[in-house]
Amino acid sequence: DAKTTQPTSMDCAEGRAANLPCNHSTISGNEYVYWYRQIHSQGPQYIIHGLKNNETNEMASLIITEDRKSSTLILPHATLRDTAVYYCIVRVAYAGNNRKLIWGLGTSLAVNP
Amino acid sequence: DAGVIQSPRHEVTEMGQEVTLRCKPISGHNSLFWYRQTMMRGLELLIYFNNNVPIDDSGMPEDRFSAKMPNASFSTLKIQPSEPRDSAVYFCASSFGDYMNTEAFFGQGTRLTVV
Numbered sequence: 001d002a003k004t005t006q007p008t009s010m011d012c013a014e015g016r017a018a019n020l021p022c023n024h025s026t027i028s029g030n031e032y033v034y035w036y037r038q039i040h041s042q043g044p045q046y047i048i049h050g051l052k053n054n055e056t057n058e059m060a061s062l063i064i065t066e067d068r069k070s071s072t073l074i075l076p077h078a079t080l081r082d083t084a085v086y087y088c089i090v091r092v093a094y095a096g097n098n099r100k101l102i103w104g105l106g107t108s109l110a111v112n113p
Numbered sequence: 114d115a116g117v118i119q120s121p122r123h124e125v126t127e128m129g130q131e132v133t134l135r136c137k138p139i140s141g142h143n144s145l146f147w148y149r150q151t152m153m154r155g156l157e158l159l160i161y162f163n164n165n166v167p168i169d170d171s172g173m174p175e176d177r178f179s180a181k182m183p184n185a186s187f188s189t190l191k192i193q194p195s196e197p198r199d200s201a202v203y204f205c206a207s208s209f210g211d212y213m214n215t216e217a218f219f220g221q222g223t224r225l226t227v228v
Contacts, residue, residue, distance in 0.1 A: 042221060042222075045219070103158075
């Protein structure tokens, strides 16, 4: 099963870009990279996902390296409300139609004023 | 839409008692997931339903845990008998279509404390 490695914690100044790295060196060719975040005492919230190409939405950008062994989530202008635990997840495919996400411990991002 | 609704938000029970957690997924979603979160183990998928049918229950810890989805708008997770090590936050999530390519929406969770 592909696994991910993320730094335990990071800091970012309010208004600056937050760049959260993730290593997934054993990722398979048909596995997607997902990012979720969890604000304290709330359920996880989907941010973005991608396969090969870089992706952007209203929340963030996802940069995936050409070899797909790592990726970076970019929050272009971090706010205090972006303080949360960020999970980088690789979707694991089972034989047949069973699939699930493997969650690690994530990166605790603190956005400071 | 009100999102995924879980009840109760908090539950404190004595060891040995039966506990039932409830979930109402987002209308129109056909996949439902139960997760457990603890400090030690993080987020763990317990069971996954698709079109009301359990597809993957390999994460259910033991026979004390059971989950049902009698219809598309309701699911329960039952623990009987409960033990202190079951104390955790339990999340329900739902999504539409193939879970691989769609986002999952999570409820606010039920914080369970077994004393």
